[in-house]
Structure formats: C-alpha cells, structure tokens
Amino acid sequence: MNEKLFSLPVINQITPYLSQRQIGELPVVVVTHPKVRAAVTLQGAQLIAWQPSGEKPVVWLSDKTAWNPGKAIRGGVPICWPWFGPAGEPAHGFARVLPWTLTAHDENDSSVMLTFELKSSEQTKKLWPHDFTLFARFRFSDRCEIELEAHGDFDATAALHSYFEVADIADVEVSGLGQSYIDKVNNGVTGASVDGKQTYPQRVDRIYTQPADCSLIDDKAGQRVIEVYHHHQSDVVTWNPGAELSCSMSDMANEGFKTMVCVETAHVSQPMKSAGEQPARLASTFRVRSKR
Numbered sequence: 001m002n003e004k005l006f007s008l009p010v011i012n013q014i015t016p017y018l019s020q021r022q023i024g025e026l027p028v029v030v031v032t033h034p035k036v037r038a039a040v041t042l043q044g045a046q047l048i049a050w051q052p053s054g055e056k057p058v059v060w061l062s063d064k065t066a067w068n069p070g071k072a073i074r075g076g077v078p079i080c081w082p083w084f085g086p087a088g089e090p091a092h093g094f095a096r097v098l099p100w101t102l103t104a105h106d107e108n109d110s111s112v113m114l115t116f117e118l119k120s121s122e123q124t125k126k127l128w129p130h131d132f133t134l135f136a137r138f139r140f141s142d143r144c145e146i147e148l149e150a151h152g153d154f155d156a157t158a159a160l161h162s163y164f165e166v167a168d169i170a171d172v173e174v175s176g177l178g179q180s181y182i183d184k185v186n187n188g189v190t191g192a193s194v195d196g197k198q199t200y201p202q203r204v205d206r207i208y209t210q211p212a213d214c215s216l217i218d219d220k221a222g223q224r225v226i227e228v229y230h231h232h233q234s235d236v237v238t239w240n241p242g243a244e245l246s247c248s249m250s251d252m253a254n255e256g257f258k259t260m261v262c263v264e265t266a267h268v269s270q271p272m273k274s275a276g277e278q279p280a281r282l283a284s285t286f287r288v289r290s291k292r
Contacts, residue, residue: 002057005039005049006032017107018114024067029102031112031140038112038140041073044096045116045136048076050144050286058144058226058288060165060260064251070097074251075163075260077284079136079148082128082156084237084268085184092161094127095134103135111141120152130154132274147231147283150274159237159266160284167222169240169258174198174217177236178210182269200261203242209269211236217263223291228263231283234270238263 008021008030017033023041028048031038039049051057061075072078072090080092090097095118104115118134132152139145146160166172175197183189184205196212198204215236217226230236239262241249246257265284272280 002049002051002061006030006037014105015107017112018105024065025069026067026073029114031114033107033112033140035110035142036112036140038138038144040114040116040138041076042099042102042116043069044073044079044098045100045118046073046076046078046096047138047144047146048073050140052142052288055288056222056224057165058286060163062252062256064253064256066251069099072097072251074249077146077163078161079158080161080266081134081148081150081158082130082132082154084157084159084266087157088127093158094124096161098124100134100136111139113140114138142287144286145283146285147281150272150280152274153276155271155273156280157266157268157271158282159264159268160282161237161262161264162228162284162286163260163262164217164226164228164286166217166219166259166261169200169261171220172200172217172261173220174215174238174261174263176212176215177208177238178212180209182207182209198238200240200242203240203245205239206237207266207268208236208238209234215263217261220291225289225291227285227287227289228265229285229287230265231285232272232281233265233267235266235268236264237266237268 010019012020027042078096081095100116106113116136135149137147215228274280
C-alpha cells in the first residue's frame, strides 16, 4: 500500500516536493522530499504514510480501506475529536470523516510543513452544538511531528489514533505506559501494570491514565524501536484487535492485526479544555531507530 500511494498520478503539483493526488474517491496530499516521504488525506487531515529516507514504512495502513467519502480510513493517524470512542455518533467523532482544507505549507532542505483547517458548520452543529476552529499541523523530516489545536469554548475528548507498522505483534513490547489503566476489553475495569509495559498475546484495548511522556515500541522481529513522544496528553491508549476481532472487521485483512499496533496520544480520562484565547492542544512526535 505504501508504494501505491507514491505512484498515484499527480493531479496538481503544488511545489517541487508537494503534490495533490487521489486514492479511491479521496484527495491526498503527497510529500516526496529527499529526506522523507509522507501522505495526508484531506478527509480527516489524516496522516496515512510517513517514511524517513532509508527506513521502512513507519505508519500502518490497511489494504482493505474503502477510500470513500465519509467512511473512516483504517490506519494511519485518525484525528478522533470531539469525542473518543462511542460517546457519540459517529464513533471517535466527526473530525476524521469530514473534509479539511490545506491552508498553509512550507518546505526547506530538511523538512516539509503542512497546516489543515476544519471549522464548525451547520452539519457539525447537528452532531455537536459548538462553534470551533481546528488546526492540524504536520512537520515531516527524520521525525514526524503532529499537533492538533482546538479553538472555541468547550470541553472535548480526543486522540491521535496512531497505527504503527510492526513485523510481528507477537514480538512487540511497548514501554513507558505507566501503571494505572482502564481495560476496555474487560468492561472498563481498572487495573495496574507493574512495569508500565504491554505485550499483545490477544486483543488489547487499554487507556493508560498515568503515562510517561514517551512510549517505546520495541519491534523485536523488525529490529527497530519506534519512539512516540506525547505532548499535552492525559492518557495513552494502546490497541490491537487480536485475531477474532480482526477477522470480523470489513476494512482489515484477517491477519492484519499481526503487523500493527496502536499507541495513541490522548485526552480521554480528562477532557481538553478550550476557552477564549486559550486553545487546547494535543500533539505527538514519532522517531524510529534501528537495532541492527
């Protein structure tokens, strides 16, 4: 899937490193820079690829995504806002299934920067009765920086629902999660991790409520570590659907769960508070290092 994104026909060459293309029925902004490749769909301002030069793809994307307007994209980094999970309809909020606008871009010899905007409308007010302006900012280089900024007067829950590509989920360990968690697989009961680490022998869906500011994804079979830095967060969510749920999902291959893990910068147990001239923020930075 990753190579397919970068071979899509160019519809509009925006700058030497930046072009607009189309995957299925969805427009996508593609970055092809000597130091990095990346792609962000206008629907949801959703990162669907990030790959520093010389590295394997870092972001996981399902081969079975439908690429239809209004249909959630399985993989990448969905922006879940203004609610996380089933707190409203659609699940994980409307920001990830609405079209955003590319409002600014910049580039230099080492990086490319993009800014997308989403504003409240009659459509959004039927789902959530607040005026808002959202900005999603990306800086792509040897690291990937994502920032969500929310303007208005409201509380919201949110997550940068990051899917990462791994060689084999059976050999993955995530550390830096902290001790206390809410177990969504087990009806929301609370639990405690002795060492702040998580493995994935079966389905896992946990909200860690006292996380460190950095999670390390040790992809042992892939011989690399993905560093996930969390900014302005209250929680870190980690998820893998396991075999049974993966087989029941129409937008994921039966064995799709084997090559992905979600480690998400989130505001779930405590809301993001936007007020007046004080916007709320949620941000994440990704880096990858080889163990070879």
